[in-house]
Amino acid sequence: MEEKKRQDCMVCGQGLEYLDSAASVTCIYCGKQEEGYFLCPAGHYVCNECHSRDGLEVITNLCLSSKSINPLEMANIIMKHPKIHMMGPEHHTMIAGVLVAAYKNLTGKIGDDEIREAIKRGHTIPGGYCGLYGTDGAAIACGIAVSVILKATPLSDTERIIANMMTSRALAAIANYRGSRCCKRSTWVALETAIQYFREVLKVETGYISASQLRCEHSHRNNHCSKADCRFYPS
Ligand SMILES: [Zn+2]
Numbered sequence: 001m002e003e004k005k006r007q008d009c010m011v012c013g014q015g016l017e018y019l020d021s022a023a024s025v026t027c028i029y030c031g032k033q034e035e036g037y038f039l040c041p042a043g044h045y046v047c048n049e050c051h052s053r054d055g056l057e058v059i060t061n062l063c064l065s066s067k068s069i070n071p072l073e074m075a076n077i078i079m080k081h082p083k084i085h086m087m088g089p090e091h092h093t094m095i096a097g098v099l100v101a102a103y104k105n106l107t108g109k110i111g112d113d114e115i116r117e118a119i120k121r122g123h124t125i126p127g128g129y130c131g132l133y134g135t136d137g138a139a140i141a142c143g144i145a146v147s148v149i150l151k152a153t154p155l156s157d158t159e160r161i162i163a164n165m166m167t168s169r170a171l172a173a174i175a176n177y178r179g180s181r182c183c184k185r186s187t188w189v190a191l192e193t194a195i196q197y198f199r200e201v202l203k204v205e206t207g208y209i210s211a212s213q214l215r216c217e218h219s220h221r222n223n224h225c226s227k228a229d230c231r232f233y234p235s
């Protein structure tokens with residue numbers, strides 16, 4: 001099989017077509033048959049697992065080895081890696097991972113097991129969630145990070161509330177932006193919101209990148225980029 005594409009269809013590079021109801025599809029890489037919501041015009045389908053497998057390794061390695069206390073900096077490094085696609089559910093995995101890694105490096109109160117747990121949970125959020133379920137996976141990933149840090153369970157009181165509040169804040173922030181979905185934009189908005197929330201609620205000061213310095217280097221890979229209407233688009 002030819003080299004995998006880093007944007008749009010992994011097989012042929014054509015823009016994906018999204019469906020408003022599920023169709024029966026077969027993953028071109030692993031042969032799994034399932035119900036899916038997107039296909040490329042040539043009929044190629046790649047399942048969530050095959051789409052994000054290479055990225056999962058990149059994300060896990062960086063989150064476990066980095067000494068950074070800056071989740072935005074870690075995310076920017078990961079997103080520049082050739083195995084990370086322009087769009088895809090690996091962004092959910094990454095957000096949960098870099099937030100927990102930054103908290104670990106900053107406080108020493110948690111360890112590598114918590115990073116692995118956050119990555120594992122983030123990896124379960126499918127692609128396309130923002131449009132199909134009305135909840136951006138980037139926001140859920142922030143809630144996962146807080147849940148892991150506070151060891152929340154469904155029976156917890158305060159910890160569960162704090163984790164849910166994190167998700168709601170990140171989701172509200174993401175929903176404020178117009179245009180088609182962009183996993184890079186959602187990542188930056190979610191992480192900015194989480195950094196602020198960590199400061200206010202968890203009382204920790206992670207590193208950050210100021211709004212004026214956060215500039216997108218990926219817009220040429222996004223056919224649906226909002227360009228000048230996006231605050232991250234380089235002027
Ligand atoms: Zn294709």
Ligand SMILES: [Zn+2]
Pocket residue numbers: 027028029030031032046047048049050051
């Ligand atoms: Zn597959």
